[in-house]
Amino acid sequence: MQQMSDQPSAPASAVALHKQLEAVWGTPPGLGRLASVNHTIVGRRFIVTAFVFFAIGGLLAMLIRTQLATPRSAFLGPEIYNQIFTMHGTVMMFLFAIPMFEGLAFYLLPKLLGARDMAFPRMSAYGYWCYLFGGSILVVGLALGVAPDGGWFMYTPLSSKTYTPGINADLWLIGVTFVEISALSAAVEIIVTVLKLRAPGMSLDKMPLLAWYLLVTAFMMLFGFPPLIVGSILLEVERAFGLPFFDPTRGGDPLLWQHLFWLFGHPEVYIIFLPAAGMVTTILPVFAGREIIGYTWIVVSIVALAFLSFGLWVHHMFTVGIPHLALAFFSSASTAVAVPTAVQIFAWLGTLAAGRPRLTVPMLFLLGFFFVFVAGGLTGVMLAIVPFDWQVHDTHFVVAHLHYVLVGGFVFPMMAAAYYWLPHFTGRSTRHGFGVTVFWLIFAGFNLTFLVMHWTGLVGMPRRVYTYGTETGWEWLNLISSFGSFLMAIGFALFAIDVLMQWRYGRRTRRNPWRAETLEWAMAVPAPSYNFASLPAVSSRAPLATEPQLPAHLAAGRGYLPFVRDGRMETLAVGLVTGQIEQVVRLPNRTLLPLITAIATGVFFVSVLFKLYVPALVGAAATLAMFLLWTRTTGDLQDRGAMPIGRGESAAPHTEAMAPPALWAMALTLAADATAFASLAFGLVFLWVVAPNWPPPALLAVDPAATVVAVVGFVGAALVGRISVRPAVIAVPRLRDRVLIGVAAAHVAALAGLGTTMLEVPDPTRHAYPAATMMVLLYAAFHAALGIVFALYGVWRSRAGFVSPARSLDLRIGAMWHAATAAIGAVSLLLVHGLPVVMT
């Protein structure tokens, strides 16, 4: 191994260091911004775009309230009204709440953790473009009058082809799935960043609580989003090709959609709440003037809450006819989830009680959050009780409850966060008086709108009706709600004006204006592109309290990596639990590839939307090709050995480390993949056990030869893939190439076996059994096909000089895919051949 011991010399002054770092990490203005992958820029883009979508969603809410303000209103017809309430929910949930969380996470995480960027900056940029394009598809649909109109949860059979023959439902399925690419890629990136890219010394117990919240939320996204993606694909396949997954006349079941949707949909509520709770936990101690009470208990409660939130989904289906005992299981989880939430609330209240609170604008919004969210939580406990839920199901009581939870649990903390971190974004100070007016308008407007709405629901007004008669007694209640909503809208408009005024005319603020103790305030504001001129060594949960001179020391280059090495963008990765320095991570620089890849992905989605399947295939192939192009600039062509990192220490480059970030990313991606496969398998088993019109008219005929070939192919791919990462094989270039070609051949065999089996599947349009069987086989075949790509990619990287016994990352990633493919292939074959034996 070639040892590189050259210590790059640190610049003579802080200004010279700044210039050196800015030259490498900075993004040029103008069109060059399109190539930006920097987390500060991408995070800001997410946040600004999410606010634009929030404004669109808010405008739609105003239209709804205008329509309902008076009985028999002729303002909107039912068709447009259906589109508007569907898009209001869709925009707020998918295009505002989740992307806002992603944006804040991208912007803040590296700064909080003492890193220079996220683990995969190009994925952040790619995720942003997917979000923008996917969201635009939905908004363009709205402008053209063909927006989704079946409710934000797209229940079947209303959203099936028979009852929604137009493009409306397709727009939802395609647009939301496109946006969810960004959610899944963000989840992987956030987890890896929190687990690996922390400042030296930042062990798990010294991590800021906000990082814990974001970590747990990202894990929830990783396991929560795949069921919805699978459900959306199944519904789109049903609509486009007639495979009847949700059609009860052909063995499908509309309840399968509800299960897949709410498997995502209820955790989604906590996916929205937890980051906001993390903001509360970060901001509240600053204004209470003391550290948060119960750090360990808060970590315990958010992990508990994350798990419990996956056991609630059926409480959205309490009225569909589920056995009492099953209702009891879900009711128990629904009530239990209130406990960890309460633990956090008591920790916040305790911190306030033990501190000396300052009544700033962020603090006002936190107090608003307490009032609104606790009220929403209490009505949530009411709804968790099955008999009460039956009474108010599908009434405005539920609408009021969900707004108390979501606006209380997300929007109020986000407003607090906006006022708290605005000086960080703009470098200018906030104005107290204006913010107070904004708060009272929003707080009073919100409660006027939704407190009254509980009564509207209790006196029987159903959701999603576009009008009502004068005989109902709902007129005054609705008029008050509409008045309140306009008051709230004025508050948000003033907020937008406040932000613009501050950004344009605000006074320059000093560094750390709130006297906070977390690392994001240890830098100049607005933040420089590289965050820290040198990386901190952390010894406590409150680094700025322990070491008030830390910002000056870091700016002067007295931390880690106080230099630019060979024009590379470098940050440090640490041990998962201990925070000990492990590796130097080289990050990729700005490039247009994420944008081009997102455009290619967009070609795929838009082509599928218009049923143009040849261009769709071209888009998919182009996306894959673009992703492969990304790797041209990653990796090393030579072994480097341990490299100096400043402060007299050294660390291996990530390409030679045992567990580099990319390996973690692959493991997490495979976890999401396994969840998607489990959702699909659940679909097949659910239909067989529960759906009407089973057993199917014809079963899959077993072809022993095809099955044996497929099994041998899958097992071979896993075994030979494992051999390909043995040091003895990697050390001999010609041998490793041959082994990798062997892996590709094994995948080809698996593909051939699966293909032959698929030919035996009865007509998949006749019954849900062959339809689901075909989807399971296609899922396995897709993995085998990608396995060929991974194996040949390994050959390419090997021949290009990126692989050596010390640099085996590419091959190890491939081996993980081959093993996962074998597992999915084996379970698929077991399912499609074993289930008919067990069930008939």
Next chain:
Amino acid sequence: MTQAARITPPRALLLLVAGFVVWSSAFVWLYGGLSVGCAFGWDRITLAGTSALRLGLLLIWLVHVAALGWLLAYSRAVRQAGRSPPFVTTAATALTVVALIATVWTGLAIPATTLCI
């Protein structure tokens, strides 16, 4: 304590979530078992004075409660032996206790409620 006996990452993280993984398993097996049992009519088979389905669900529940009891003892042993950072073992023990309570709470209705109606 030797280095080899320490719980190292990512196993330390797994210890943190192990309790709730067992709760998740209990939840999936109970709900799945109930659905399959009702579909196959196991509620109409009498075994030991009660229905076979109820007996099966009780067994699933108790096995998971026992598993959590064992995990709690293991977490405490790891904590007392100092085999993992104190924060991780304290949080893991607390999470296992919470998961145990949640599992008991989830299954409380099994002996009392109607099964397939």
